[in-house]
Amino acid sequence: MKEKAYITTPIYYVNDVPHIGHAYTTIIADTLARFNRLQGKETYFMTGTDEHGQKIEQAARARGKTPKEYADEISAKFRSLWDEFEISYDHFIRTTDEEHKQTVQNVFEKMQANGDIYKGEYEGFYCVSCETFFNQRDLLEDNRCPDCGRVTSLVKEESYFFKLSKYEDALLKWYENDELCVIPKGKKNEVVSFVKGGLKDLSVTRTSFDWGIKLPKSANDDKHVMYVWLDALINYLTTLGYSRDNARMNFWPHTTHIVGKDILRFHAVYWPAFLMSLGLPLPKHVAAHGWWTIDGEKMSKSKGNVINPREVANAYGLENFRYFLLREVPFGQDGDYSQKALIERINSELGNGLGNLLSRIVGMSAKYSDYKIDSKDVIKFHKAELDEAKGYLDEAIKNLENLATNRYLEDLWKVVTLANAAVAKYEPWSLVKAGKSDEANALVALCANLLAKVAILLSPAMPKTCAKIADTLAFSIDTASYESLVLKNEISNFTAKATEPLFPRIEKELMGEAREPKEEAKVEAKAEPKEEKKEEGIISIDDFAKIVIKVGEVLECERVEGSEKLLKFKIDLGEEQPRQILSGIAKYYEPSSLVGKQVCVLANLKERTMMKKYVSQGMILSASDGSLTLLGTQGKVKNGAIVG
Ligand code: MSP
Numbered sequence: 351m352k353e354k355a356y357i358t359t360p361i362y363y364v365n366d367v368p369h370i371g372h373a374y375t376t377i378i379a380d381t382l383a384r385f386n387r388l389q390g391k392e393t394y395f396m397t398g399t400d401e402h403g404q405k406i407e408q409a410a411r412a413r414g415k416t417p418k419e420y421a422d423e424i425s426a427k428f429r430s431l432w433d434e435f436e437i438s439y440d441h442f443i444r445t446t447d448e449e450h451k452q453t454v455q456n457v458f459e460k461m462q463a464n465g466d467i468y469k470g471e472y473e474g475f476y477c478v479s480c481e482t483f484f485n486q487r488d489l490l491e492d493n494r495c496p497d498c499g500r501v502t503s504l505v506k507e508e509s510y511f512f513k514l515s516k517y518e519d520a521l522l523k524w525y526e527n528d529e530l531c532v533i534p535k536g537k538k539n540e541v542v543s544f545v546k547g548g549l550k551d552l553s554v555t556r557t558s559f560d561w562g563i564k565l566p567k568s569a570n571d572d573k574h575v576m577y578v579w580l581d582a583l584i585n586y587l588t589t590l591g592y593s594r595d596n597a598r599m600n601f602w603p604h605t606t607h608i609v610g611k612d613i614l615r616f617h618a619v620y621w622p623a624f625l626m627s628l629g630l631p632l633p634k635h636v637a638a639h640g641w642w643t644i645d646g647e648k649m650s651k652s653k654g655n656v657i658n659p660r661e662v663a664n665a666y667g668l669e670n671f672r673y674f675l676l677r678e679v680p681f682g683q684d685g686d687y688s689q690k691a692l693i694e695r696i697n698s699e700l701g702n703g704l705g706n707l708l709s710r711i712v713g714m715s716a717k718y719s720d721y722k723i724d725s726k727d728v729i730k731f732h733k734a735e736l737d738e739a740k741g742y743l744d745e746a747i748k749n750l751e752n753l754a755t756n757r758y759l760e761d762l763w764k765v766v767t768l769a770n771a772a773v774a775k776y777e778p779w780s781l782v783k784a785g786k787s788d789e790a791n792a793l794v795a796l797c798a799n800l801l802a803k804v805a806i807l808l809s810p811a812m813p814k815t816c817a818k819i820a821d822t823l824a825f826s827i828d829t830a831s832y833e834s835l836v837l838k839n840e841i842s843n844f845t846a847k848a849t850e851p852l853f854p855r856i857e858k859e860l861m862g863e864a865r866e867p868k869e870e871a872k873v874e875a876k877a878e879p880k881e882e883k884k885e886e887g888i889i890s891i892d893d894f895a896k897i898v899i900k901v902g903e904v905l906e907c908e909r910v911e912g913s914e915k916l917l918k919f920k921i922d923l924g925e926e927q928p929r930q931i932l933s934g935i936a937k938y939y940e941p942s943s944l945v946g947k948q949v950c951v952l953a954n955l956k957e958r959t960m961m962k963k964y965v966s967q968g969m970i971l972s973a974s975d976g977s978l979t980l981l982g983t984q985g986k987v988k989n990g991a992i993v994g
Contacts, residue, residue, distance in 0.1 A: 404561070670700060
């Protein structure tokens with residue numbers, strides 16, 4: 351029977367369009383899935399979207415849509431990007447799928463039947479952005495979320511709890527007995543110390559909003575919806591048919607979850623506890639990668655530095671982008687994206703390294719042997735190189751299995767370098783001149799064999815590029831060639847053909863600043879009035895027409911560290927993205943009291959940077975008479991409505 355592998359990405363929140371962070375997680379998982387297939391394993395790979403919860407409900411409301419309408423729109427964006435990127439998923443789940451709702455309710459019933467659920471009241475803090483509960487002692491000042499820094503809200507509501515505390519010891523045993531259950535090691539240590547710090551029971555239902563999955567009918571309690579993380583994690587079981595037809599549950603013991611470091615706690619603490627409650631085996635690996643920053647800064651909509659993966663792939667090539675993401679950072683660590691670094695890797699490692707090797711093989715074989723590459727003398731002249739390469743290939747396999755993607759690629763490039771260095775060392779052109787054609791041909795054959803081995807093992811990361819290499823040298827990439835050329839280090843004959851360079855050199859940055867377009871306030875240029883007497887302090891109607899004031903809703907508001915005066919707002923002006931605006935009103939308002947209020951905003955004010963790092967994209971209008979009052983509307987109007 352074939353070995354099995356089940357690979358998962360996190361399911362993506364639909365409050366945000368896909369960015370390179372999401373692309374990174376998905377590309378790692380896709381590479382791993384392709385690698386498992388190459389190894390001949392029966393592989394099931396899933397991804398999807400996480401669509402319930404307060405965050406999505408708020409994001410939809412801010413855009414004047416129902417949560418389902420909004421989720422449909424953004425979920426489709428994720429799916430179409432992954433399709434465009436040829437992500438090899440077998441199943442795309444949406445948490446609004448009927449079969450998922452049913453599975454979540456079945457799971458809740460099972461946990462209840464196992465005595466792990468009880469009813470109580472939750473009182474504490476909640477970060478909507480992270481969809482996480484916090485105790486006050488864990489918060490930053492002003493009750494800000496320790497994970498994202500946003501202001502949390504105090505919640506007091508009836509809730510069902512999951513007996514997480516009951517699983518503390520069992521979790522610690524799992525971490526201790528299974529070395530690779532959470533990788534990399536540094537991240538595992540963080541998880542272990544979190545659990546050692548003591549686990550409290552987890553609130554798993556909410557009553558203060560209703561965009562979520564209802565409790566099962568048997569609970570007879572209509573007020574509650576499932577906590578979004580309980581709902582979301584169960585997706586991994588829904589996909590396999592758990593508690594319905596269980597059709598693919600034989601994949602379950604072979605699970606690798608790829609997640610970002612920010613959501614490791616949910617996957618390495620809560621999730622295994624839920625699974626223990628259900629009596630299911632625990633995942634083989636929960637693998638946590640680091641975060642991408644842009645020019646050293648965190649990516650965020652308000653900074654306008656969110657990188658659109660489609661644009662990068664269009665400009666630089668999808669597979670070059672995949673290579674860069676996998677190669678640039680050690681798995682688990684944060685990395686910085688820049689076009690400069692991307693171009694450098696494309697030109698040097700891909701172009702000068704891999705591409706050059708293929709061109710040389712094609713060129714030499716054309717000259718010396720009419721494109722025929724005969725390997726009969728390779729062992730005679732180059733056994734040492736073949737053996738050395740085998741060591742690197744074995745390391746590459748081990749590293750990819752442990753998700754050390756950068757080392758896996760580094761190992762493959764050691765083989766590329768070995769081949770290119772052999773050309774420089776043995777100078778086949780001199781060998782030919784000296785009448786040693788058999789040696790020259792053996793060298794070309796060595797290079798072709800090394801390149802074929804690299805291409806087979808590189809194919810999970812760069813499938814199309816490797817298919818091109820295989821086509822140029824007439825070999826196939828499949829489980830059989832993986833076993834013979836890579837695992838057994840066998841050699842093969844090849845027939846080359848002329849080809850275009852794989853990686854044309856890139857001379858300059860191909861993208862403008864990869865920033866999300868900001869909605870420019872549209873002010874029609876009016877002709878200057880011809881002869882108008884200008885009275886001091888008086889403006890004309892045309893002057894007034896230059897001013898755009900809009901109604902906006904405060905989505906977030908928080909104090910600015912290091913300033914007594916400033917508050918930092920996220921305001922929805924009915925535009926594609928909310929704006930970040932700073933305002934000197936900290937003395938007059940408590941930030942949390944402003945969330946949800948509508949205010950008037952001068953919307954076409956030139957953007958400015960405050961305190962050297964905060965971009966402010968407008969001005970909130972207020973009336974001042976010694977004290978200060980924000981200007982709002984009488985009754986709710988549509989966000990973005992023009993004031994005038
Ligand atoms: N919906 C939850 C996951 C539920 S899984 C049962 C969620 N979604 S998310 O859309 O916010 O994040 C999904 C993934 O994207 C996470 O793995 C997260 O780490 C990753 N990234 C989001 N921003 C990122 C970067 N800037 N860099 C790298 N990855 C980051 O969390």
